[in-house]
Amino acid sequence: MSTKSVKEIATYCQEIFEDLDFSKAREWKAAQAGRKVIGFMPVYVPREIIHAAGMLPLGILGGGADMEVIHGDAYYQSYICRIPRSTIELAITGRLDFVDGMMFPSICDVIRNLSGIWKLLFKDKYVRYFDAPQNFKDNIGGVFYANELRELKEGLERLSGRTVSDADLSNSIALYNENRRWVNKVYDFRSATPWKAPSAEVYLLMRAGMVLPVEEHTLLMQDYLAAAEAENRPMRDNCRVAISGSFCEQPPLNLIKSLEMAGCYIVDDDFMLVNRWIKGDVSTDGDPIESLAKAFLHQSAETAAKYEVDMNVKGAYLLDIIDKRKADGVIFAAPSFCDPALLDQPMLVSRLEARKIPYITMQYAENSGQMQPIREQAGTFADSIKLWGAA
Amino acid sequence: MSNHDVVKSNSQNVQKEMIARNYDKITSGKVKVSSTFVPGNLNELLMCFDIANNLPEINAIQNAMRKKSGEMIMEAERSGHSEDVCTYVKADIGMMAKGNIAPNGKPFPDPDVLLLSYTGCFTFLKWFELLREQYKCPTVMLQVPYAADGAPTKNMRDYIVKQLKEEVIPTLEKISGIKFDIDRLREYLRKSAIAEDDLVWMLEQSKRKPSPIDCYFGGVYYMGPIFTAFRGTDEAIEYYKLLRGEIEERIRLGLCAQTPDGDMPEEKYRLVVEGPPNWTSFREFWKMFYEAGAVVVASSYTKVGGVYDYDGFRHDPEHPLETLADYCLGVYTNRNLPTRVDMLARNIREYEADGLLINSIKSCNSFSAGQLVMMREVEKLTGKPGAFIETDLVDPRYFSAANVKNRLESYFQMIDQKRRAGSSAIAA
Ligand code: SF4
Ligand code: SF4
Numbered sequence: 001m002s003t004k005s006v007k008e009i010a011t012y013c014q015e016i017f018e019d020l021d022f023s024k025a026r027e028w029k030a031a032q033a034g035r036k037v038i039g040f041m042p043v044y045v046p047r048e049i050i051h052a053a054g055m056l057p058l059g060i061l062g063g064g065a066d067m068e069v070i071h072g073d074a075y076y077q078s079y080i081c082r083i084p085r086s087t088i089e090l091a092i093t094g095r096l097d098f099v100d101g102m103m104f105p106s107i108c109d110v111i112r113n114l115s116g117i118w119k120l121l122f123k124d125k126y127v128r129y130f131d132a133p134q135n136f137k138d139n140i141g142g143v144f145y146a147n148e149l150r151e152l153k154e155g156l157e158r159l160s161g162r163t164v165s166d167a168d169l170s171n172s173i174a175l176y177n178e179n180r181r182w183v184n185k186v187y188d189f190r191s192a193t194p195w196k197a198p199s200a201e202v203y204l205l206m207r208a209g210m211v212l213p214v215e216e217h218t219l220l221m222q223d224y225l226a227a228a229e230a231e232n233r234p235m236r237d238n239c240r241v242a243i244s245g246s247f248c249e250q251p252p253l254n255l256i257k258s259l260e261m262a263g264c265y266i267v268d269d270d271f272m273l274v275n276r277w278i279k280g281d282v283s284t285d286g287d288p289i290e291s292l293a294k295a296f297l298h299q300s301a302e303t304a305a306k307y308e309v310d311m312n313v314k315g316a317y318l319l320d321i322i323d324k325r326k327a328d329g330v331i332f333a334a335p336s337f338c339d340p341a342l343l344d345q346p347m348l349v350s351r352l353e354a355r356k357i358p359y360i361t362m363q364y365a366e367n368s369g370q371m372q373p374i375r376e377q378a379g380t381f382a383d384s385i386k387l388w389g390a391a
Numbered sequence: 392m393s394n395h396d397v398v399k400s401n402s403q404n405v406q407k408e409m410i411a412r413n414y415d416k417i418t419s420g421k422v423k424v425s426s427t428f429v430p431g432n433l434n435e436l437l438m439c440f441d442i443a444n445n446l447p448e449i450n451a452i453q454n455a456m457r458k459k460s461g462e463m464i465m466e467a468e469r470s471g472h473s474e475d476v477c478t479y480v481k482a483d484i485g486m487m488a489k490g491n492i493a494p495n496g497k498p499f500p501d502p503d504v505l506l507l508s509y510t511g512c513f514t515f516l517k518w519f520e521l522l523r524e525q526y527k528c529p530t531v532m533l534q535v536p537y538a539a540d541g542a543p544t545k546n547m548r549d550y551i552v553k554q555l556k557e558e559v560i561p562t563l564e565k566i567s568g569i570k571f572d573i574d575r576l577r578e579y580l581r582k583s584a585i586a587e588d589d590l591v592w593m594l595e596q597s598k599r600k601p602s603p604i605d606c607y608f609g610g611v612y613y614m615g616p617i618f619t620a621f622r623g624t625d626e627a628i629e630y631y632k633l634l635r636g637e638i639e640e641r642i643r644l645g646l647c648a649q650t651p652d653g654d655m656p657e658e659k660y661r662l663v664v665e666g667p668p669n670w671t672s673f674r675e676f677w678k679m680f681y682e683a684g685a686v687v688v689a690s691s692y693t694k695v696g697g698v699y700d701y702d703g704f705r706h707d708p709e710h711p712l713e714t715l716a717d718y719c720l721g722v723y724t725n726r727n728l729p730t731r732v733d734m735l736a737r738n739i740r741e742y743e744a745d746g747l748l749i750n751s752i753k754s755c756n757s758f759s760a761g762q763l764v765m766m767r768e769v770e771k772l773t774g775k776p777g778a779f780i781e782t783d784l785v786d787p788r789y790f791s792a793a794n795v796k797n798r799l800e801s802y803f804q805m806i807d808q809k810r811r812a813g814s815s816a817i818a819a
Contacts (some may be wrong), residue, residue: 031751038551040584073761075763075764076763077751077753077763077781078764079475079753079754079759079781080759080760084760085412091802106513106537107513108513108756109512109513109514109724109756109757109760110756110760112513112537112539112760113728113756113760113761114760115539115727115728115755116539116727116731116761117726117728117761119727119728119729120729120732120764120768121764128539129537129539129540129727131536131537131539133534133550134509134532134534135532135534135550135554135558137557138557139553139557140550140553140554140557141534141550142544143549143550143553144536144547144549144550144553147546148546151544151546188566224620240458293405305513307507307509307516307520307532307534308520309532311520311523311527314520314524337475338475338476338477339477339513339514339517340477340513340517341471341472342472342475342476343472343476343477343480343514343517343518343521344517344520345471345473346460346470346471346472346521347520347521347524349471363475365471365790378576380708384441
């Protein structure tokens with residue numbers, strides 16, 4: 001039984017979150033000769049393979065609200081979102097110098113092109129653009145994806161100088177299955193008793209999972225749940241909202257806090273989908289690469305970065321979340337200039353409108369400072385929900 | 392100068408007729424119609440099913456050049472689309488809201504199929520999901536993996552071929568009621584390759600001094616037939632033959648590049664341009680170049696529908712599906728940044744250009760994200776100065792003529808200085 005308090009855990013996570021030198025990951029690497037760290041960007045990479053190669057997957061989610069971007073603007077025009085420029089800033093200021101390789105998932109053209117910038121600027125680093133199928137049939141997209149995963153595994157083997165066996169992979173899959181179960185428990189707990197698990201805390205807990213080794217992160221979530229359960233916190237008369245559109249560049253922590261302070265309990269979100277990308281467990285039987293591929297094809301999260309084959313199913317995942325979490329409404333919070341999120345939004349909105357589910361839309365940058373308008377907007381939204389709910 | 396005074400060559404008139412015929416065909420109600428995208432489009436395959444090829448990007452360009460796109464974009468924004476996203480998408484959606492009228496004045500029919508060739512741009516995916524909401528028609532996707540390491544892999548090629556065999560072709564068969572005939576495809580591909588040979592010949596003529604053509608502003612016209620609904624047809628072969636004859640004649644006469652105001656009297660600056668042009672002020676934009684004596688000798692935009700000169704790609708009738716895969720994989724925006732840099736640097740060297748000008752498009756992440764780094768890399772590789780301007784494709788709100796002109800003027804001055812510095816260094 002954990003003896004750590006919620007406050008202690010939250011402070012620990014906050015320190016990890018604020019530490020743009022990624023000291024925890026550096027310490028992990030330094031603890032044993034030959035260890036390697038692979039950075040990855042949103043929205044999803046199979047961390048199991050990195051882990052099985054004996055490496056630490058490190059989630060890079062931009063520079064956040066407080067980092068001053070000095071050089072980054074010379075790399076990106078003003079009409080491109082902020083995450084690539086702050087990520088470049090992290091790299092050219094040496095904060096990623098210990099990172100041995102970077103993975104850029106196929107989420108949008110900005111991240112895609114960032115993979116090329118990395119190749120141009122950091123020629124000695126391993127760079128992998130991680131392509132995923134938009135065709136979800138086993139014999140078509142599945143074959144392509146399994147081969148991509150094998151290529152990834154081989155690349156990491158070359159980098160680490162060790163062979164990754166099926167047993168290594170299955171072991172890593174099991175660890176990440178366990179981790180995801182606890183992530184889901186945290187989300188379920190927050191949804192059931194949102195006053196006991198404020199969203200800023202849950203957010204920080206999930207962010208810690210971007211830096212810590214998976215085993216440690218799982219223990220941390222266990223500790224948190226035990227501590228949060230035991231903590232006596234007052235229940236407020238807030239409405240319940242799901243956040244959609246924040247799957248890549250992250251909103252400032254203050255934005256998350258502001259929403260809650262304005263009267264909105266966040267009962268679901270898409271902040272760090274990599275933590276919850278696979279729904280359920282990945283099979284630990286049979287060929288592990290095939291299992292990862294199948295899990296991607298048939299049981300992965302929906303988001304704007306994925307093609308929805310069936311128009312009638314478009315947006316159904318959001319409606320399911322609303323049902324499951326008993327959400328009163330949705331806040332579409334997207335980074336400015338984010339094509340995937342902003343182009344997807346009208347389609348999702350139409351599904352909500354058809355069901356008369358209230359929503360609001362807002363845009364942010366990771367360094368947005370002014371929270372007053374957000375608080376006012378969210379406060380009005382919460383009030384109107386309560387009013388309708390009472391009617 | 393009024394539109395009537397625009398100097399047009401025979402090939403331009405022929406192309407105009409070709410485009411008009413295609414719009415008449417699309418709006419005739421007599422053929423099945425597919426909407427699809429320019430980069431890596433499957434025109435030869437669509438022709439195997441007698442399906443007409445309607446390209447929303449081209450419609451957006453047409454509307455922009457007719458000064459109609461601004462209102463369409465605002466219409467889309469009024470209906471809930473963000474100011475921040477690709478304006479091609481909004482111009483298309485706004486066009487629908489305004490009655491979906493084709494350039495020939497007739498309404499576009501609803502497409503029978505959306506062929507989502509997801510090549511070189513992520514936005515395509517969302518664009519056709521949005522159109523599907525409207526048209527509720529069958530949608531078939533061809534995912535073309537990004538050639539992130541510079542060269543396509545066997546896995547990528549196999550994946551495309553499999554999608555063609557198991558997804559695209561069966562869907563097109565069903566929609567058209569026509570059985571796929573691989574020999575018919577081979578025949579079209581054979582014709583594509585003939586036209587492509589002439590096309591590459593044309594591209595390479597701007598190595599000459601003076602260049603007989605402008606390979607950006609003029610280039611977008613020259614690329615028209617091969618990038619749109621004509622690749623694989625006899626018409627395209629004829630068009631490029633005619634164009635070749637015209638250029639040969641220009642070379643014989645020693646003429647500088649042709650512009651809407653006639654032939655450039657003198658060629659002072661030779662540029663390579665990266666990025667699409669602005670369409671809402673296309674003529675005004677072009678004029679800023681030719682009035683200063685600047686000719687574009689090579690541009691990446693003329694590779695957006697397919698790259699033929701860099702590594703010698705031609706459609707290969709002997710391997711029909713594989714060649715379609717290679718074609719899609721090789722389009723400019725599907726190539727990684729180091730390759731794009733190499734292509735531009737090679738162009739500067741081989742075409743003896745004075746430098747690289749980037750026209751960065753506000754709403755196009757596929758092209759624009761990373762261009763500042765590309766410019767610096769190309770400068771490093773070639774020792775030639777680069778310049779950066781910012782406009783938009785079809786949103787008139789983002790074309791500031793004064794800014795662009797200022798920027799261009801200082802760029803030309805910079806080139807002059809460099810030249811002077813170069814010649815005094817030689818003299819010393
Ligand atoms: S915030 Fe959006 S546009 Fe920017 S990199 Fe992420 S997904 Fe791409
Ligand atoms: S983002 Fe660029 S390439 Fe993609 S559809 Fe828009 S204009 Fe075309």
